[in-house]
Amino acid sequence: MNQAILTWILAEKDLKVECRSPQAFLTTIFFAVLILVVFNFAFDPGSQATREATPGILWVALLFPGIIQLNRSFQSEMEEGTLYGLTLSPIDRGLLYMGKLLANWAFLVVVDLLVLVVFIIFYNFSFSVQMLWVALIIVLASVGFTAVGTIFAAMLCSMRTREVLLPILLFPIIIPIILAAVNGTQEVLILGETEFLKRWLQLLISFDVIFVATGFLLFDYVVAD
Amino acid sequence: MLDSPISLLQLSRVTKTFGPVKAVLNVDLEICVGDFLAIFGPNGAGKTTLLKVIAGLTQPTSGTVQFALQNYKIGREKVGYVSHQSFLYNELTGTENLKFYGHLYGVSDTTGRANTMLDKMGLRDACSQRVRGYSRGMKQRLTLARALLNEPDLLLLDEPYTGLDHHGSQLLTEVLYGLKEEGRTILLITHNLRAGLELCSRVVIQNRGEIVFQGLRQQVDVAEFEKLYFQVVEDSKGPRRT
Numbered sequence A: 001m002n003q004a005i006l007t008w009i010l011a012e013k014d015l016k017v018e019c020r021s022p023q024a025f026l027t028t029i030f031f032a033v034l035i036l037v038v039f040n041f042a043f044d045p046g047s048q049a050t051r052e053a054t055p056g057i058l059w060v061a062l063l064f065p066g067i068i069q070l071n072r073s074f075q076s077e078m079e080e081g082t083l084y085g086l087t088l089s090p091i092d093r094g095l096l097y098m099g100k101l102l103a104n105w106a107f108l109v110v111v112d113l114l115v116l117v118v119f120i121i122f123y124n125f126s127f128s129v130q131m132l133w134v135a136l137i138i139v140l141a142s143v144g145f146t147a148v149g150t151i152f153a154a155m156l157c158s159m160r161t162r163e164v165l166l167p168i169l170l171f172p173i174i175i176p177i178i179l180a181a182v183n184g185t186q187e188v189l190i191l192g193e194t195e196f197l198k199r200w201l202q203l204l205i206s207f208d209v210i211f212v213a214t215g216f217l218l219f220d221y222v223v224a225d
Numbered sequence B: 001m002l003d004s005p006i007s008l009l010q011l012s013r014v015t016k017t018f019g020p021v022k023a024v025l026n027v028d029l030e031i032c033v034g035d036f037l038a039i040f041g042p043n044g045a046g047k048t049t050l051l052k053v054i055a056g057l058t059q060p061t062s063g064t065v066q067f068a069l070q071n072y073k074i075g076r077e078k079v080g081y082v083s084h085q086s087f088l089y090n091e092l093t094g095t096e097n098l099k100f101y102g103h104l105y106g107v108s109d110t111t112g113r114a115n116t117m118l119d120k121m122g123l124r125d126a127c128s129q130r131v132r133g134y135s136r137g138m139k140q141r142l143t144l145a146r147a148l149l150n151e152p153d154l155l156l157l158d159e160p161y162t163g164l165d166h167h168g169s170q171l172l173t174e175v176l177y178g179l180k181e182e183g184r185t186i187l188l189i190t191h192n193l194r195a196g197l198e199l200c201s202r203v204v205i206q207n208r209g210e211i212v213f214q215g216l217r218q219q220v221d222v223a224e225f226e227k228l229y230f231q232v233v234e235d236s237k238g239p240r241r242t
Helices: A003-020 A023-042 A048-079 A082-088 A093-122 A130-156 A162-173 A175-191 A197-222 B047-055 B094-104 B110-120 B136-148 B166-181 B193-199 B222-235
Strands: B007-018 B021-032 B036-040 B062-067 B079-082 B154-158 B185-189 B202-207 B210-216
Touching: A003 A093, A003 B094, A023 A048, A023 A093, A048 A082, A048 A093, A048 A130, A048 A162, A048 A175, A082 A093, A093 A130, A093 A197, A130 A162, A130 A175, A130 A197, A162 A175, A175 A197, B007 B047, B021 B047, B021 B185, B021 B210, B036 B047, B036 B193, B047 B079, B047 B154, B047 B185, B079 B136, B094 B110, B094 B136, B110 B136, B136 B154, B136 B166, B166 B185, B166 B193, B193 B222, B202 B222, B210 B222
Parallel strands: B036 B185, B036 B202, B079 B154, B154 B185
Antiparallel strands: B007 B021, B007 B062, B202 B210
């Protein structure tokens, strides 16, 4: 069977499971909104300093809750040993990674776009064309985030301390993604210009490619024993 | 003239250790096409680890597992595995689970094959229910359906009778007889001596990782075998080798 179709079948299975038992979805959304609310109360909403900090606040609200989904994606595969079922099958293990990555990415993009809407309302931004650029940054940054997160989540899924270890391992690796995402968002939201945005987008795409390719090649070793 | 048996699987000096614990120790075993091998042994004897090594779920610490000597082709797509865990997705229906695995194993008509297996296991009425709502026995039958979906040449069964009621056990025995008739190669781990001896063509006893007995079923006296088995079980209660 075509590898793209197989990847889709793997991702579709994960999305179907998540839709029927949306624990991770609801928890992730709730956590993200909670972060936005806490920051909204912690800082003076009308001050310039708060406004300048909003790109950072948005990305804290987008990245930290994403950890819940990454952990959940492999934890659910351990419940009935389905991860073994997958690794026993004759398909290329790189495809298992791609399927998981696609499902995690689709899930996070949906969550993140909903969080963006809440962010726009809470922090008094308008639904303008600029927000489409932010949405594009979210879509691209989510690829790198899930690419690294998926491989680490697979590595840690059988460990008891996985919830703590995943962010500790993940965030230092994705610093280039965070840097590009926050700066790109700042360009659009605060400075209102897109002059240097292209560079940040290029950086995001470059790291997406590197992280996805690395994950694809390493996944076989991660689930080997 | 009798056909000489075709070797399907050859284990040479296979050892698997977990830290200081030797779960499987120097196992030499040859399995031929059409063999029905029953592996008995007390808890902690290393039977499940041995099966995992054969399935490719874990790599041996030393030794080799070689498939398909001569011209017999076998790969992962031709191995079926029933483990302690079901490998089923609780949020998917019975049909969805089988179709999903059918796609992974490259089964050509996944819907048709899934329906055939559901009929065979008596699960057609429950096929559109989510697996979460299945009883233990239903889940076990669906697990068997999953393992047989790709018509495996080698079927690995790790205590498949666990959790099955009388009807389920009977159904499983019938299915296994059918597979034996078809000439499929089967490795069965069970604590059920009677069921195992009834079905198998070869018997093996494993204790503390090592194979301590193996022989052809027809050469084994049931009473003697039971005595030996219970002696091994008693022996296993002593301190474990590290």
